[in-house]
Amino acid sequence: MFSNERPVTDPTPIPNTPGPLGTPRGANDTRSPGDSAAGRSSGDTIVGRVVVERGLATNDEVEKCRELLKRLPPGSRLCDILIQKEVITRRQYARVQRELESERPTQAIPGYQMMKKLGAGAMAAVFLAKQLSLDRLVAIKILPQKMSSDPKFIERFYKEGRAAAKLNDQNIVGALDVGQAGEIHYFVMEYVDGESLHDRILRQRRLSEKESIQIVTQVAKALKHAHQQGFIHRDIKPKNIMINKAEVVKLADLGLARALSDREAAETEAGKAFGTPYYISPEQAKGKTDIGPSADIYGLGATFYHMVTGKVPFEGKNPNEVMQKQIREPLVPPDHVVAELSNGVALIIEMMMAKNPKDRYQNASQLLEDLEVVSEGNDPIHARSSHSLADALAHSSPPGAETSTEVRQLNSASSGISWKLLLVGGLLVGSLIVNLALLLLRSRTN
Incomplete structure (x- = not known):
């Protein structure tokens, strides 16, 4: 399995808007109709900020779309205008939405105040949080939503938590808790600053x-x-x-x-x-x-x-x-x-x-x-x-x-053997020359 991890260096605090990006919060929304503009503004602010940070649009392009949004009826979304004006594509918006959705579930874990995203990989996203009961910083790993319906990924996620819980060493990140809140599977561990x-x-x-x-x-x-x-x-x-x-x-x-x-x-x-x-x-x-x-x-x-x-x-x-x-x-x-x-x-x-x-x-x-x-x-x-x-x-x-x-050692050994063979060969050749010289001398004498 080839690691697809990527570093995430954006320290921006996680937005507190739980509904789909730029849309009302849904059936559980208890706000009055007069508050919808404020909710829309909050969601649209997130969308506008993210598309600029990701290099998908310029500040000027986003601001022009915001001005158009002000003249549209309630319920209109900044993302729709960005797509309509061809500032971003639907595929780009879907990618931004998926990225921010991976941040949203952390708001639903009881007992923890989520602070910011620390990083993400192919298998999980990791967040900095405060454990309210003990007033300490912890790191929380969240199983992505797309994997939360796959029993194999869920089992592997909990297996990691169980393995970490059995290890207690100052040079291993400590496991604190593993569990489920609604549809969210999370693993709480020691935060390494x-x-x-x-x-x-x-x-x-x-x-x-x-x-x-x-x-x-x-x-x-x-x-x-x-x-x-x-x-x-x-x-x-x-x-x-x-x-x-x-x-x-x-x-x-x-x-x-x-x-x-x-x-x-x-x-x-x-x-x-x-x-x-x-x-x-x-x-x-x-x-x-x-x-x-x-x-x-x-x-x-x-x-x-x-x-x-x-x-x-x-x-x-x-x-x-x-x-x-x-x-x-x-x-x-x-x-x-x-x-x-x-x-x-x-x-x-x-x-x-x-x-x-x-x-x-x-x-x-x-x-x-x-x-x-x-x-x-x-x-x-x-x-x-x-x-x-x-x-x-x-x-x-x-x-x-x-x-x-x-291999270097083998070459060295081979080199030593070669010198020994040369030495023996030289002695044999020298002996042969001496014997030939003696034979010639005797023949001349005769």
Whole structure:
């Protein structure tokens, strides 16, 4: 499943108008007829603001349509005039309406005051809210209306909430509540006041080695806890790693998390690639059922690679091409991309991203040990320069291509063997020349 997440940076508070955009509130409206103009003005203001913010119309175009609206009878809508005057199309208006509809349901959740939209993805929208009973900020994830009628999406949504509730670690976003209000399915969780690792990489382009180790160490601690509780995350990536203002890292979004013991779910998902192509492990890309903790270590390794190099490990024209490279193409060592990167960090990343799960760190504890010793300037304990001969041969690159540490090690070994053969050959040739010279000398003497 290719991630279609998109960042939403609009901090504008969510409008309180619950009815269709620019229309009366409907059968439950208790306002007097004299209030309809005010209601219309509120809805039309929202429509006008959004089409300008989305670049669909200019302020002048919207204001001209507003002037025309004033001369029309009650019940007329700004959106109708915008469409009639060909400022926007019906399809564009429908898209704006769907976007704002995803904000509207949050007004119906009892006990919470909704404040603003934090972001949205293919599977949910996330809002900042205040929990009134405890007077604290929380984040609320809402299942989109279009998915609220699908039992599979609803079950997956609640499964995320149940999985998060079983995890209690300072480096994992805490789950507070999950439930339903009317037709709205919601998941209340800890609010992280900070930024995502994705945003930090965009801002800094490339993170320092020290900063990267500190972040990866905290994510590895989160994974250690999750794995010990019998869960794998399956979607480790910069967007799912939050960093608060105190530099505490929080692993978020357990939407693809699965219990290691859930064989039924594993068999159901056989042959399907769940994850994000830039960070997905080879076994996930192949749709294998025996996905274990090392898949999360691979995803964290790909994230580590992105942090210290400023580049994703593999690029492609489409998701499938990227996943095929994850499966088959040797990794360009990170220290070949950034020459000043330490050998220890490069070895750790290469071991985390070994094609064969057996050649990776077998658990987060091993990874944490190596991160600690390398941060102190020492060589890693577990990471090695050659993961396995089979791995190097199975994923060899075409002629002239950059190769991974495994292949470099093979080339080094081959080079040593070649020198030994040359030495032996030289001695044999020298002996032959000496013998020929002696034969010639004897023949002349005779």
